[in-house]
Amino acid sequence: MVNTTYQVQGMTCGHCVSAVGAIAGVREVRVDLAGGLVTVSSDQPLDPAVVRAAVDEAGYDLVEA
Template sequence: MVNTTYQVQGMTCGHCVSAVSAEVGAIPGVQDVQVDLAAGRVTVSSDQPLDPAAVRAAVDEAGYDLVDA
């Protein structure tokens, strides 16, 4: 299992958490998505390392911005 944490800007409420969780959770290989709204962090558990472009696209589709590390 691979756990990766991403910083996401623009999340402010429970709907934000649901939207990001749904979009990122739809990426093939993702097993779990945990969103820390207060910290703006999304931790993704997957069965293999994820393509950063796929994560960025999913966060963008949800309406938020992935912060470059």
């Protein structure tokens, strides 16, 4: 299991969870709205471009990948 934390700008709700959770191999998504952090547990490392696209689609900005 791989855990990766991303900084996401503009999050005001947990909508990002469903967008990132739909990525193949993702097992769990935890969101810290106050800190603007999304922690993803996955079977193997995720392609940052795929995570960025999911976050963008949810209407937020990935600060770090």
